Amino acid sequence: MPTLQILIIIFLFCFFFFIPDHIGTASASACAESACSSSYISSIPIRFPFQLKTLEPSRCGYEGFDVSCNKSNQSQTLLTLPSSGDFIVQGIYYLSQRLVIADPANCLPRRFLEHDFSLIGSPFSFVDGLENYTFLNCSYQVETSHGSISCLSNELYKVIGVPSKSINFSAPSLCSVISTALVPLSGSFESDGWDLLNYYFELAWDVPDCRFCEQSGNVCGFKDGKSSELKCSSIYSSKKGLSRTANYAFTTFTGIIAIIFVVALVLQLRDSRRAHQPMTELSTVTNRRPLVIRIGLDDATIESYPKTQLGESWELPKPNDNTCPICLGTYKPAETLRTISECNHYFHANCVDEWLKMSATCPLCRNPSKGNKISHLTTGA
Known part of the structure; x- marks a missing residue:
């Protein structure tokens, strides 16, 4: 078999069995950071375990941490909870593994009142646990020690939330019970406690635990494209794609293949000249251009x-x-x-x-x- 054909077979073998696995491993452990907004002030960095589900490979994020950009406001980042729908992401704190979200309608108490908020099927948990609250509908003139929930109240009546364990002692007699619900806020509230809930709400996650990476100034990711083992990568390599080691290995391999091809071509040309040397004079005569x-x-x-x-x-x-x-x-x-x-x-x-x-x-x-x-x-x- 000619030398050139042998070298081509070696090249194809190395390319299909070495390069895809090497590049796949490097890229899986170093995914680029992204964001919905280009503004430095409003930008929320999206990186592992979160990922923009329409822009990045599936191995760049952990299951259940998909986020998206709001179609009506591209600068907003949305988190979709399986049992509760969309929420606006206000901030992601990777070191403490906390997530701050807000209700798009600016009335999160309504969702608790209507039992329209649940973390079932998501990887997140409530930071302070849950407490049972009773929601009351009171006349607007009734004075209570509990602040009204502004997004549920108007000029005729006001809605208040009272811990159910103390409802018999603090509920005014001119108020009627609307419903009871578990609310992720504990203790007694000041007058603006419910209104603060309209602007932000905090969740936490424990899995995957990437705090060991964040503490060292690195970012988390899967070790390779096949296992679920985690690995720390530098912020530089996560922004640039392939790590420095991967780039070096790929460049070296490509250079070796190029040298092999050059040597093969030189040998092929030498053999070709030897085979056609006796015909040089005849070839010169027959190649003359006609008049x-x-x-x-x-x-x-x-x-x-x-x-x-x-x-x-x-x-x-x-x-x-x-x-x-x-x-x-x-x-x-x-x-x-x-x-x-x-x-x-x-x-x-x-x-x-x-x-x-x-x-x-x-x-x-x-x-x-x-x-x-x-x-x-x-x-x-």
């Missing part, structure tokens, strides 16, 4: 064709024919035209003169001229 005879017109015949010099008024023999078919240039005042008598086609004089010296036909209609002809010898292609 081609071209028949054109003599100078006297060419000069016999009439000339016309265009004036300032640009009088053309044919008003609609204002372009030279040979050079494709537009006729201009003071230029000289020459007309072929046999067909009445005209051209720039210098263009058609050169043509007629090599060919005894009209450049446009190819009709032969009846004038005196002369042969020219040229080398064929």
Whole structure:
């Protein structure tokens, strides 16, 4: 088997069995940081375990940590909880593994009241646990020791939330019970406690635990594309894609393959020259280019064709024919035209003169001229 074919087989074997696995391993452990907003102030960095589900490979994030950009406001980052729908991400704190979210409708107490908030099916948990609250509908004139929930109240009535364990002691007699619900806030609230809940709410996660990476100034990621083992990577490599080691290995491998191909080509050319050396003299003879005879017109015949010099008024023999078919240039005042008598086609004089010296036909209609002809010898292609 020829040397070149053997080297090609070696190259294909190395490419398909080494390169994909190496690149896959490096890229899986070093995914790029992303964000929905380009503004430094409002930008929320998205990196492992979170990922923008439409922009990054699946191995760049942990299951359940998919986020997306709000279609109506591209600068907002959305978290979709399986049992509760969309929430706006206000901040992600990777070192403490906390997540701050807000209700898009700015009324999170309503979602608790209507039992429309649950973390079932998500990897997140409540930071301070849950406490049972009773929601009361009171007349607006009734004075209570509990602050009203502004997003549920109006000028006629107000809604308050009271810990259920103390409802018999603090609930006013002119209030009616709406419902009870578990609320992720503990203890007694000040007057603005419920309103603060409209602006932000804190969740936590324990798995995956990447705090050991964050504490060292690195970022977390999967060790490779096949296992769920975690690995720390530098922030530089996560922003650039392949790590420095991966880039070095890939460059080295590519260089080796290039050297192999150069050596193979040199050997192939040497063998080829040896095989064809006796035929060199014959090849030189047979490769000579043949002579081609071209028949054109003599100078006297060419000069016999009439000339016309265009004036300032640009009088053309044919008003609609204002372009030279040979050079494709537009006729201009003071230029000289020459007309072929046999067909009445005209051209720039210098263009058609050169043509007629090599060919005894009209450049446009190819009709032969009846004038005196002369042969020219040229080398064929």
